[in-house]
Amino acid sequence: MARASSASRPCARDRILAAASELFYNEGVHSVGIDRIIAESGVAKMSLYNHFKSKDALIAAWLDEQHRGWRQWFQEAIARHAEASGESPLLAIFDALREWIEKPNFRGCAFINSAVELVDAEHPGYQITLDHQQAIADHILTLVKAANLPNPEDLAKQLLILMQGATVVAMMHGCPNAAGQAKAAAAVLIETASQ
Amino acid sequence: MARASSASRPCARDRILAAASELFYNEGVHSVGIDRIIAESGVAKMSLYNHFKSKDALIAAWLDEQHRGWRQWFQEAIARHAEASGESPLLAIFDALREWIEKPNFRGCAFINSAVELVDAEHPGYQITLDHQQAIADHILTLVKAANLPNPEDLAKQLLILMQGATVVAMMHGCPNAAGQAKAAAAVLIETASQ
DNA sequence: TAGTATATAGACAGACCTGTCTATATGGTA
DNA sequence: TACCATATAGACAGGTCTGTCTATATACTA
The missing domain is CATH 1.10.357.10 (Tetracycline Repressor, domain 2)
Structure with a gap:
């Protein structure tokens, strides 16, 4: 799961975007904090900031x-x-x-x-x-x-x-x-x- | 200015609502915090909470x-x-x-x-x-x-x-x-x- | 197996937020 | 003038937020 080519689990970036997509759309970008996305996606905070600057x-x-x-x-x-x-x-x-x-x-x-x-x-x-x-x-x-x-x-x-x-x-x-x-x-x- | 009947200055409640109205409409309710409204209206925080529960x-x-x-x-x-x-x-x-x-x-x-x-x-x-x-x-x-x-x-x-x-x-x-x-x-x- | 890239968990710092509270001031009325 | 209602300024507490960082784990490749 360290490589995007793994077929068994989406890469960290995709999991972040999937979680963000659902939460942002359902609840709004201001009401959803970073920790919610981290919890929903199972991605570590540092990985999130490795993929997205902010x-x-x-x-x-x-x-x-x-x-x-x-x-x-x-x-x-x-x-x-x-x-x-x-x-x-x-x-x-x-x-x-x-x-x-x-x-x-x-x-x-x-x-x-x-x-x-x-x-x-x-x-x-x-x-x-x-x-x-x-x-x-x-x-x-x-x-x-x-x-x-x-x-x-x-x-x-x-x-x-x-x-x-x-x-x-x-x-x-x-x-x-x-x-x-x-x-x-x-x-x-x-x-x-x-x- | 301690009474709403004063004609020279709007009462605290009206000043709060006026400031909130402008700020909330222009910038959104989430982006505008209580301190912004206080600063804009010149009303003390305690007065704001005297007039509005939250x-x-x-x-x-x-x-x-x-x-x-x-x-x-x-x-x-x-x-x-x-x-x-x-x-x-x-x-x-x-x-x-x-x-x-x-x-x-x-x-x-x-x-x-x-x-x-x-x-x-x-x-x-x-x-x-x-x-x-x-x-x-x-x-x-x-x-x-x-x-x-x-x-x-x-x-x-x-x-x-x-x-x-x-x-x-x-x-x-x-x-x-x-x-x-x-x-x-x-x-x-x-x-x-x-x- | 060693090295590397990427991942994990989560502590931490500082900023900002909401709401509570102390101390004091102001204005109107009796 | 004294009293009271309402006001002011702003400190404070606790929570939440964003972003930084330490320590460690995992998976792949040579």
């Missing part, structure tokens, strides 16, 4: 990992839902969103939550939260343009607003059908834009 | 005060914008939202932010964040019903999603026109629902 660097690493994973999943889920339903990828966005919201540990968007908690734009993780949001907006715009709809920038922005709104409403209102309502609204906007 | 009680008092103030402002602003523009109160929601977003110290919704930070549903302030969100949803539903539109629950939910989404997009994307885009989308949804 707690802030760990937060940034977590956000970076989440950013990559979520982007990949988002694109894959949209394609999967679009294929399964035969509907436009623009509507499939909201099916993917619903799939995410319905996860048992859903507590909103890690990037929104972290931006709220970190506040400080100089924090090493803050820019990642913004990059993530921008990547979503860009992806939606790409899908809208691919659909050859007029005023793509406006429609993309409105769909982004619906998506972010459904995320927050699902979190704050315990609303199981926020994604469905957002999808219905998106359908109207897309239909109207097509005329 | 930091958590102060947070709850702040959220309660914000809840009352915001509700009042929201309804007044909608009425004001509806009268000035001659448009439906349902669209005026987004004019009021824009007015709020354009404030120089805008950093999203204090209730969403606090729900994210507090996490714990047992925290004395947590229920207030939920009550606040529910009050907004109820108010939107009331306006939709007053407009005699079909499927009021669905439309109200969609307008709520647009409103929350615009709030988050404005915060995360530095998007000055999120409220305007949400208003344009709302106009389409309302027009479609009317047919």
Whole structure:
């Protein structure tokens, strides 16, 4: 277990990130201290600081990992839902969103939550939260343009607003059908834009 | 200045709440400690604990005060914008939202932010964040019903999603026109629902 | 087996936090 | 003026946090 190539147990770095991921998302980056992560991961404090320069660097690493994973999943889920339903990828966005919201540990968007908690734009993780949001907006715009709809920038922005709104409403209102309502609204906007 | 009736200086309690309000909203409830609030308000620590049982009680008092103030402002602003523009109160929601977003110290919704930070549903302030969100949803539903539109629950939910989404997009994307885009989308949804 | 890279457990220091408390000051009223 | 309610400044205690460090263990390779 001293080498990352061992197949029987994840390396220390991965165990730290896994523990941090669960704790940070469920409880927030400020409420979870280093000792909690150490206890959860079974990694020694010195190893943690060998892999990550500081707690802030760990937060940034977590956000970076989440950013990559979520982007990949988002694109894959949209394609999967679009294929399964035969509907436009623009509507499939909201099916993917619903799939995410319905996860048992859903507590909103890690990037929104972290931006709220970190506040400080100089924090090493803050820019990642913004990059993530921008990547979503860009992806939606790409899908809208691919659909050859007029005023793509406006429609993309409105769909982004619906998506972010459904995320927050699902979190704050315990609303199981926020994604469905957002999808219905998106359908109207897309239909109207097509005329 | 030992009595609240003094007209020359706010009483200690009000000064604490004013300082807490600014610091908590700008920097988050976890990042701001009691000593910061004491320094900002010029109130002695013992006075602070005479007025508020604990930091958590102060947070709850702040959220309660914000809840009352915001509700009042929201309804007044909608009425004001509806009268000035001659448009439906349902669209005026987004004019009021824009007015709020354009404030120089805008950093999203204090209730969403606090729900994210507090996490714990047992925290004395947590229920207030939920009550606040529910009050907004109820108010939107009331306006939709007053407009005699079909499927009021669905439309109200969609307008709520647009409103929350615009709030988050404005915060995360530095998007000055999120409220305007949400208003344009709302106009389409309302027009479609009317047919 | 020896050496090395990586790991473990956890003590430690200093900073910061929340809440308690002592001593004193201030302002209003009888 | 005396009394009382409320205020001030800030020391203090104990807990928690982040990051540094000592001592030791483990696993792999030559």
